[in-house]
Every structure is written in structure tokens, then in C-alpha cells.
Amino acid sequence: MKLSKTTTYAVLALECLLCQDGQAGSPMRAREVAERLGIPTDSALKVLQALARGGLLKSTLGRRGGYRANAKPDEVTLLRLIELMDGPITADVPVPANAGSTLVSALDGVCAELRDRSRAELESITLERLIELSNAEDRPALALAG
Numbered sequence: 001m002k003l004s005k006t007t008t009y010a011v012l013a014l015e016c017l018l019c020q021d022g023q024a025g026s027p028m029r030a031r032e033v034a035e036r037l038g039i040p041t042d043s044a045l046k047v048l049q050a051l052a053r054g055g056l057l058k059s060t061l062g063r064r065g066g067y068r069a070n071a072k073p074d075e076v077t078l079l080r081l082i083e084l085m086d087g088p089i090t091a092d093v094p095v096p097a098n099a100g101s102t103l104v105s106a107l108d109g110v111c112a113e114l115r116d117r118s119r120a121e122l123e124s125i126t127l128e129r130l131i132e133l134s135n136a137e138d139r140p141a142l143a144l145a146g
Contacts, residue, residue, distance in 0.1 A: 001118070003082070004085065004086050005043075006043075006046070006047060006050075006085045006086065007081055007082050007085040007086055009037065009039055009043060009044070009047045010047045010050070010051060010081050010084070010085050011078075011081055011127065011130065012037050013033050013037065013044060013047050013048060013051065014051060014056060014057070014069065014071075014076065014081070014127060015073075015127065015130075015131060016028070016033055016036050016037060017033070017057065017067060017068065017069045018069045018073055018127075026064070026066070027058075027060050027064070027065055027066030027067055027068045028066045028067055028068070029065070029066040029067075030044045030045040030048050030066075030067070031044075032066070033048060033067070047085070048067045050084060050085060051067075051084070052067065052070075054080075054084040055070060055071070056069070056070055056071045056076060056080075056084070057069060057070050058070045072128075073126060073127040073128035073131055074126050074127075074128040075126070076126060076127040076128075077122065077123050077124070077125060077126055077127075078122045078123075078125040078126075078127075078130070079119055079122035079123040079125075080123075081127075082122060089115055089118060089119055089122075090115065091108070091111035091112040091114065091115035092111070093107050093108045093111055
């Protein structure tokens, strides 16, 4: 599976703001988040705005404004972040089912099943769990449901 750069930035930005809230409690500007993550300010702003529209951040305007986490790490799933940033995970077969082969219908069914399994797995992985894994010394693999 390949995550988009935008989704990856969203995970990192949210984690950055959650850690910031635990320490200082003041909102962070997009520029500060960009500097901490080593990404362009425009990219950080785009990600932060999307996270705010999705309800995961609160945005405060003004001189002392910025972004603040609006969710706990155990409430944010990887599925929610992916779909917020990139749209719904789909099961698209680029050939219509009436293309002259029953194989296309079978392939469509397999893709739909894989989509559903992927969604269930991604829904079970929280930001809290990702943070735990990143802090583990031996970095154990994430055990997925079989």
C-alpha cells in the first residue's frame, strides 16, 4: 500500500500538534508546523486546513491564532486520515463488467473484498498506536488481524 504525501503530512502534522498541546497549549501557526516537519509552508497550510475542515483541528484566526488539536490520538484512525486527505478508498476495475468476460466480474468482486478488508484494517489502526510504535525501541511490526 502506498500513502500519499498529503496523508503522510497529515499524520505528522496531527502528531506534532498533539505533542504541542500537551506541552505549551498555544495554537501553532502553519509556518511553525512546516518548520518542525521540514515541509513547505504551503503544504502544511493545505494539510492543516483539511484537518480543520474534518474536525480534527481547531483553527483560530488572528495575531495569536493558529491550529490546535481537536481530537485525541485514540480517536483518530488511519482510515479517517486517508479518506479525509485523499477521498474514499474504492474498488475500481477500469474495464466495464460487460467487456465480454465473466473474469471482469470476478475481478470486480475480489477488488471489492480487498477494499472492505483494507478499510477494516485501517479503521483499527489509531494515531495512538502509530505513536506507540514509533516510540518502541525495537519497532515491532504492527500485527494485523488475520
